Amino acid sequence: MSKRDAGARRTGFWRSVAAHGSVLLLILVLLFPFLWLLQMSLKPEKEIFVFPPRLLFTPTVEHYIAIWTGQFQRSFTNSTIVSLTSTMLSLLLGVPAAYSLSRGRFGAESQIALWVLATRMAPPIAFTIPFFLAYRHLEWLDTLHGLIVIYLTFNLSLVIWMMRTFFDSIPRALDEAALVDGAGVWGTFFRVILPLSAPGFAATAIFCFLLAWNDFFFALILTRTQAMTAPVAVVNFMNYEGWQWGRIAAGGTMVMLPVVVFSILVRNYMVRGLTAGAVKG
């Protein structure tokens, strides 16, 4: 399979060209839709409908200004607050729990694992219906704290599961050494283990943020106007404001840019995060 292999050496120049060519084509297929939206957001509305598209055009930020001076700014802020708070809460609760699960030997690890996996498998509507009914009573519909709480359903499970695999990969001998030196369980955790798992911690935090940020379904149902998040706001450009493609593209771009930047930061952990719960790390 690799370059050193005899089979590959025989393939010669043309097969290598074909392989490189198909990879380039693939990259184009993957990036084209994404880049198309980006360029749409920078074109004047009339220019969007010009085909064949002009590659050289004077970019404009009018769509960004238009949405930012409207309701979108508030939704964007809501998304930021909700995602950050839900991430912090999940880490605060989930990281110590993950450490306990990794070190404590309670004999219930597999049951808890199954539970966490089950919450990740269930379709969001399974949580949305009961939360919607409960929030109606509590008058938590269309509130930021309502969203923060429901985001715990997926983020807390994610933190427990991802962080556990990171803690498991740190030798227990390090804990034992610190414990014998007189640091308590949590002293050991904060002074020795947590600093060692900093990269995993950062990746987990970014994952939580992205999951909350990307959520559409919960926010669609549990918010109306006050607590509306950015993804829902962008969709409203389509449904209620009559297909202003420039604004839709600008809103979509603003929702996706933080995601793309963060994802590139944690690219090495991506598959691990997406499969957390089923594949033991």
Added chain:
Amino acid sequence: MRTGSGSVATITSQAAHPRTAPGWRVKRRRAYLLGLVPALAVLTLVTAAPSLYLLVTSLTPLSLVNPETAWDFSGPHRNYLSLLEDERFRNSVWIQVKLSVFTVGLQLLAGLAVAMLLNARWRFVEVVRTTFLIPMVLPPIVVAIIWKVLYTPDISPIHHLLASIGHPAGAMITSPDWALWAIIIADVWEWFPFTMLMLLAALQIMPDEPLEAARIDGAGAWQLFLRIILPLLRPTLLVAGLFRLIESIKAFPLIYILTEGGPGTVTEVTNYYAFLQAFNFSYLGFASAITVVMVAATFLLSWLIIRMVGMEVDVE
């Protein structure tokens, strides 16, 4: 994984130092519990309690229009009986099956093909890998918007390209024959990078010995692939497939943005039907019953597949 366990045993058996006495072990256990209990309590509150509530609601004819229906348990099985007779529900299950089979199947095929292609250790493979992350990390709603643009004839570069080479095409998302395929194509674009990355990771840790041995025995490229590589990839294929299968049952943003379940009901999967019953028609009791069935089916399917994976791994 449990590297420290040996040293604990030796230290505690000496029991000379106060910190290694049995009391210390109880204390430690209590400290670990302190870290675990708050998270489990919150997890129970936000996942177990709602699940129970969902189950209870599914036994009532709850409709928001009639508040008194909330605790009416006079006919707990009624929702489930009407599900059996509900033509639209059966249709939604069939559409779900089609959507799941085609998206998971195509994602595995495309993922496998591309993983084989990329397995060569190129200089720029890291760049390629990062590029592959983009579709699946994009907010699902943005993916849906992107495809809405590509599927809307007057603004889509694809439609304009087809028209300019003399093959104008109608809009897929409003055609009863093509709407489901429009969803499938967008979903495969979004998620085949996931199966690809999992398979690529498996290919890169694959032992060289069986391949070398087969090659010495004169096996051709196809034979190598079918007899050696594919069997070794089977557990990964099953896990990746299971993941995509579970996710395909949750399909929502693409359908909501591209077709809204239409035209008619040709893209109305079970999840979308439950959403309509709950939040458009306000039949929350009935929608809960649909959801309970959906969750049960998801768990059952996963259990079956996990058993298969387990056996595969054992065989190896």
